[in-house]
Amino acid sequence: MGGGGMGGGCDAGITGNCGLHIDAPNTPNRVTPDVEFFLNTFMQGSQVINGVEVPIWGFNMDGGGGMGGGGGGGMGGAMPSPPMRVRQGQIVHTHLNAMAMMAPHTVHHHGIEPDTFNDGVGHYSFDVLGEYTYQWRASQAGTYFYHCHTNTVLHAEMGMYGALIIDPPSGPGTVYEGGPSYTVEAIWAVDDIDMNWHCLPWDAALCGGDAGLDDFNPEIFCINGVGADLSQTDPSVVVNASRADRVLLRYIMAGYVPQRVRFPEELGPIQVVAEDGRPLPQIETIPAGGEILMTAAERYDLIFEPQQAGSFPVDIDFFDYRAADGMLKPIGSIRARFNIS
Template sequence: MSNNPNTTTTAAAAAGATLAGGEAIAQTMPKLGPLSTASPGPGDYSGGAVDFTRLGIKSEETFGNFGCNVFKENPNTPDWTTANAYFERDVHNVDLRMSDGRELRCWAFGDPLKAPGRAIFPSPTIRVQEGDLVHVKLESSKGSHTIHHHGIEPTTMNDGVGHVSMEVTGSYIYQYQARHAGTYFYHCHKNTVTHFEMGLYGLLIVDPKPDAAGKVAAYSGGPYYDVEQVWVLDDMDPRWHEITNIDHDVGLCGDDGGLNIFEPKYFLITGTPTRPNVPTEAQKIVAAPGKKILIRLLNASYSVLQVKIHGLEAKVISVDGHSLNKPWNSWMTIAPGTAFHMPSAQRYDLYIDTTSLANRGRTGTFKVEFEFQHWITRKVHNVGNPIYEGRAFTTITI
């Protein structure tokens, strides 16, 4: 019997969509940031004390309860504090139409508050402001899941790692404070390898507080930008999706589920399936001359990602949610056409200032190339195949 998530929704038409940041709802709690996708907090909680003896963090750790018999509970949130940024997430099936016409069964977190019943892939962005006290309620009505806010530093029970706390079978409210502006992401940390591959992830952005004029920089004390783009690179092995849709827990108990072989056939930029020699128009950037561009780049693939930006100089201003503008460090300059590489789960914030291009009259359309490389051989996946080769590109037009 399948342990698939609940609520099947076909999302071919919604592929690549993201939630737009709406205005904050009127509230008496601290004001949400100008770009926030949050709702105001739900107020105080009177669920009572947490019984820590029922959870992994207070029990003897064994191979069984770490992998096969992970604690499944729906406790109260410890040290509850009223939040000023509140989100809800549930779990959906999503059928994405790939470049060869095939519909591939994926999963995604849904947003019952802002987009009830709507399938969005990648999952809706969580966007908050530096200093916000954040609550994220997970509703997991079929099968168990968690939410791990990758790069954030909450308490152990709120970290969403089931092996050391619990997996959620009903609902749980994760609590953390967003302390550092930057680009992060969130994902299920139950059967991490497969649930991430299935698509249970979304971007998490923490903005700095706005300045006196209301402008928001890339990070506190960082540069301002005029155009923002998100590029999330992903690869998918359809065989893994077939296995995981049948067995929610494949490989967790030491069984050989065939996950030692990863052979992706499909490649995506922010939910849009790609072709190796066809530009991914949905993810292109268009900016007026003289504008500053901020690109939030996440490698959500299980490949080594190689990136080349032709004709434009880019600066890496932040890595994994932390700025490089430190006394012991500085921005990294990437010359036009120079390849750089990113492992799985890494984030780069790229900053492109087009002022000098405008001054020199060197505007135009510039190609951005992505290669998905095998971790061991470093060869491009399916090299030479006109449909399934692990290459993709989009453009930046100035």
């Protein structure tokens, strides 16, 4: 993990900045925040996933500002980027320091509804080279994620994303105000990796040409950056609970190809309490042994009340996005695990 090495020999050099509006303005109407995060970009990291050294870019939270080393950007980090957690009602400042490799980036808090100036969508507002403070209000408890929105499909693929959890004003333990409670929580960000994309420059295809960004063929699959070799044992993935627990699984679909997650019968019925950061009008119950098919960027908040002790696998299958005749063509899978005592 981490390392900040040269990422398997890639040269993530700069070839241009066509079509971007690069800026580092002051935040308008800036007020004192309730909570703040300091994100620095890194572009020369690597992470071993399922035995393969994968070049990654991302955000790290080490120190406040300035850690990019004035353009050196030598610091590494991990994918996914560190989680952000806030409470509903808080004013949040996300300080972005985008100096690594002199490449612009943004922070888009996906599913939040800030003003355009703070949306972090480069082509609507601006791409940041230097520093910018995103100011936004956490208005609805739920499961979100943040990601870079510069040359988006490539930068998100490289690992420039992390979980964003908004708790209700009362804090963790309840999914949303007046909503269901939980005693054990797990967060899974499930991703797919096409190694052919991981040696591209940050601005691949921005100046035209074909960088192959319409051709995605993942061969590595991961949960929270953990590959299939460790996903049944890694503590960031494995859910440990007892039969007295109510388990909340926050599932973030962080990949590009369709994912189908299959829950074992032994975990009992699956309560779908929220989707995409919004409570469902009525909690939906999927019968025991059910499955959910997801597309990119979806989030599901699922509650389990397991009645049986044991170690139970949860299987996630990945499918070619070029479905022919509506038929799903499997291209890979990864297994996680619930251990119920």
